[in-house]
Structures are given as structure tokens and as C-alpha cells.
Amino acid sequence: xxxxxxxxxxxxxxxxxxxxxxxxxxxxxxxxxxxxxxxxxxxxxxxxxxxxxxxxxxxxxxxxxxxxxxxxxxxxxxxxxxxxxxxxxxxxxxxxxxxxxxxxxxxxxxxxxxxxxxxxxxxxxxxxxxxxxxxxxxxxxxxxxxxxxxxxxxxxxxxxxxxxxxxxxxxxxxxxxxxxxxxxxxxxxxxxxxxxxxxxxxxxxxxxxxxxxxxxxxxxxxxxxxxxxxxxxxxxxxxxxxxxxxxxxxxxxxxxxxxxxxxxxxxx
Amino acid sequence: xxxxxxxxxxxxxxxxxxxxxxxxxxxxxxxxxxxxxxxxxxxxxxxxxxxxxxxxxxxxxxxxxxxxxxxxxxxxxxxxxxxxxxxxxxxxxxxxxxxxxxxxxxxxxxxxxxxxxxxxxxxxxxxxxxxxxxxxxxxxxxxxxxxxxxxxxxxxxxxxxxxxxxxxxxxxxxxxxxxxxxxxxxxxxxxxxxxxxxxxxxxxxxxxxxxxxxxxxxxx
Numbered sequence: 001x002x003x004x005x006x007x008x009x010x011x012x013x014x015x016x017x018x019x020x021x022x023x024x025x026x027x028x029x030x031x032x033x034x035x036x037x038x039x040x041x042x043x044x045x046x047x048x049x050x051x052x053x054x055x056x057x058x059x060x061x062x063x064x065x066x067x068x069x070x071x072x073x074x075x076x077x078x079x080x081x082x083x084x085x086x087x088x089x090x091x092x093x094x095x096x097x098x099x100x101x102x103x104x105x106x107x108x109x110x111x112x113x114x115x116x117x118x119x120x121x122x123x124x125x126x127x128x129x130x131x132x133x134x135x136x137x138x139x140x141x142x143x144x145x146x147x148x149x150x151x152x153x154x155x156x157x158x159x160x161x162x163x164x165x166x167x168x169x170x171x172x173x174x175x176x177x178x179x180x181x182x183x184x185x186x187x188x189x190x191x192x193x194x195x196x197x198x199x200x201x202x203x204x205x206x207x208x209x210x211x212x213x214x215x216x217x218x219x220x221x222x223x224x225x226x227x228x229x230x231x232x233x234x235x236x237x238x239x240x241x242x243x244x245x246x247x248x249x250x251x252x253x254x255x256x257x258x259x260x261x262x263x264x265x266x267x268x
Numbered sequence: 269x270x271x272x273x274x275x276x277x278x279x280x281x282x283x284x285x286x287x288x289x290x291x292x293x294x295x296x297x298x299x300x301x302x303x304x305x306x307x308x309x310x311x312x313x314x315x316x317x318x319x320x321x322x323x324x325x326x327x328x329x330x331x332x333x334x335x336x337x338x339x340x341x342x343x344x345x346x347x348x349x350x351x352x353x354x355x356x357x358x359x360x361x362x363x364x365x366x367x368x369x370x371x372x373x374x375x376x377x378x379x380x381x382x383x384x385x386x387x388x389x390x391x392x393x394x395x396x397x398x399x400x401x402x403x404x405x406x407x408x409x410x411x412x413x414x415x416x417x418x419x420x421x422x423x424x425x426x427x428x429x430x431x432x433x434x435x436x437x438x439x440x441x442x443x444x445x446x447x448x449x450x451x452x453x454x455x456x457x458x459x460x461x462x463x464x465x466x467x468x469x470x471x472x473x474x475x476x477x478x479x480x481x482x483x484x485x486x487x488x
Contacts, residue, residue, distance in 0.1 A: 044447045044450075045446060045447050045449075045450030045451070046450070047450065047451050051447065051450060051451040052284075052444070052447040052448060052450075052451055053451065054277060054280045054281070054284075054448075055280060055284075056283075056284040056287065056444070080437070081437050081439060081443070081447070082437045083434065083435055083436065083437050086342070086346075086435070086436065086437070089342070089346040090346075090437075093346050093349060093350075094354075095354075175446075176446065176449075176450050177450065178446075178449045178450040178453055179449075181453065182455060202453055206452070206453045208453060
């Protein structure tokens, strides 16, 4: 009985601590600085934003940006690969401090996370084989498409009811783009819905035999997702990104990955 | 072909996969270290005559065998920390795999123990063996040889199940191969990873063949 009472007291105490921390003021930025490191969560299968190179190192546009932000913040950057569909759990359980991986700032995600300023323009597009005769969204009527599960492309397809109703069935969902594109190669599907940034990377850097449809599903932006309560951290990262835009650092990183400066971070 | 016709790139890939394979091996070994003995305790609990013991143990087995291992991984990694504080990724995998496989091993052990004819218990009683002596000296040794083949099935499955650890992003071999596939747009890394699993299972199979021969006495 005594043990039970003790257990009960412990549970109560824990609940109090948890509720207190929810009410306490936002110390996210101070916490990161005290800890001396920022843990960046990414799906390491998303070139050119964040991916694993031949040597097993995690590289990419987002990683270079984050490294520079961390240097200016005086902390170390730790890249933690995560499973994309488990990103919310990783963030809320505190295993990672932010999702910084070509994350589309959808309306839903802006509700769930504390989002940074938009730093890159992206669009959800459809990719077909280069020799395919499909040129418009209407041409895909009665055809099948593939996409990454839990992706912004999945949301964009679902949001465009007219388009999704015209398809032969529900989209085929893969865990990552490489698989979806392989299905396209094999003509298992007629098109893949994905981010134009990633599609262009595969087409130019990998010499892949694809074509992007000019008609887009949805224009959108990339942003960094922090925990909803971590506002001071979000603001600090925003400030540093603007500084980096002003002194030309971002332009340099963008040219290195995309061949030109496509960043949309304002200098002020 | 991006890797097989480029020796330098292939070597880099093999280095990365071998690195991941170390994690795969440690998941494999730790799961067996936890689940093989734990399975015995669970099997004995399941066979207990006391309802207070056997009922909860049955429920444990039902949960472990009745829900996806991937879900159990999520539960251990994302929800257990709310009660006991943070758990490193790899430890969460050890716990989830260990608990899951213990349930399967328990039922295999139970099957083995129950397959021993009741006549042997009666004979042991007549000879004046105590209950624990009967179990340790007569029943258990015979059980070992009977459960060997079903256990080998589970162990081979475990080799391949280690790839489920990707669900909580443990960088074992399969995740490395998947990431390499994404960055290169070629399936070769996945197939080469497949060769690693195959070789490992060839070793496991050979080991169990050796054990089966070793225990191949007293045909009944």
C-alpha cells in the first residue's frame, strides 16, 4: 500500500513538473546555447537539400545553411537522420530540435510547428519519362501516379480534388522518392508527384531521363520547423538567415548547389 | 550501373555498408542475448498453474505477437521515455526486439516442453526425482533438441527483421543502403545489402546444421 502511495505521489509530481514546464517562459534559445549543440532532424534521402554522399557524410544545401547558422550561434550542428513519417514524434519527444530538410511550409505544418521564414521557393510538380506524351495535368486522366507518403506532394494531390478524382486510383505511396522514380522507370506508374527542387536535381545532376510538367500542382515554400513553443530559437535563426542573406553567404551556398542564387531570404 | 563498374565507388559503398553492418550485427546479437533466456522465463510463466502468473504472461504474449514490431519500436522509443526519461535509439531497438522475440521463443519452448510424453514425468516420480530435478535433468535436455529447428527459423527471420530498426532511424545497414539509393538513384546499394543478409544467414544456417548434428542422439 505504501508503495502504491509512493508511486501515486511520483506520478502526481511528474504531472506537475510537466504542466509547469508548459507554462514556463520560452528558454529554447538559451537551452540550445547552454547545451552547445543544435540537433537537426532530416530524412537523409532528400537530395540536394540533405542526403548521404558516397563517403557516408550528410551533405546538402540545408546542411550548409545550418552549419553556417550554428557557427554564428556559437553551437555545434548535429545531423540526426530520422524516418520522415515519424518527424512529429521525433520533434515533440525532444530527440531533435528542428526539422530542416526541404520541409514545405504547408498550412497544417504552420499550425503544428513554429516555422522559420520561407527560405526557398519550391513547387509540387509531376515528373514523367522524357519520351512520354503526357504534357498537362489533364493528360493524366485515367493514369496512375506515385508519391512519397507523408509528403507535401501527397497533400497537394489530395487538395486538388478535380485532379485526384481524374486519376485511375489512389496514388501509389512509397517511403522515398528513389523508389517512386524507379516505378516510373519501369512504367509501373505514369507520373511521380514531387518537389521541383528534387526533380531538377535528379534530372541535371544524375542525368535522369525525366521531364517536369510545366503545369504545377501547387507553388509553395520551404521553411524550418521548430517546436511550437520554441519561439526565441525560431526568431534567432530567422535573424541569422537574414544576416547571411545580407552579407552574401546564402548566395554563395545557393550557387554551389543550384548553379545560381535562388534563395528568397530577405536581407532585412 | 553506377557502382559495379566503378571499383572506387564500389569500395566506398562497401565501406559504408560494412559500417552499418556492425550495427546490424549488434542488434542481432543483443536481441538473442535478451530474448533466448527471457523466452524461457516467459514459457515457464505461461505454463504456471497459478492464474495470477499465467494470465498476465498470456496477455504479454498476445500483445507482442499480435501487434506489428514496428509499432512496438515506436512505443519503446517515443512513449516509454515519457515515463522513464530518454532512451538512446539503439537501446530502444534492443528492448523492443528483445521483448518481441522473447514471446516467440517462449511459445516455441512451451511447444517443446509439452511434447515430452507424460510417461517420463511419471517414471521420474517413481525413481524419486523431485519436480525441479525432473525438469532440469530429464525434460529440458530433450526439449533443446526438439526446439532447435523452430528456433533456427526465428533466428533467420531476425537477421532480416533487423532492417525494421530504420523505422526509428537507427543507421544500420539497410538504412545506409536506402540513403545511398536515394542519393545515387540506383538500386545497386539495396541489392548489395541483400547479399550481406544472405551471407549472414548462410552462416546462421551452417551453425544450426552443426548444432542439429551435434544433438542428433537417441532417436525416439
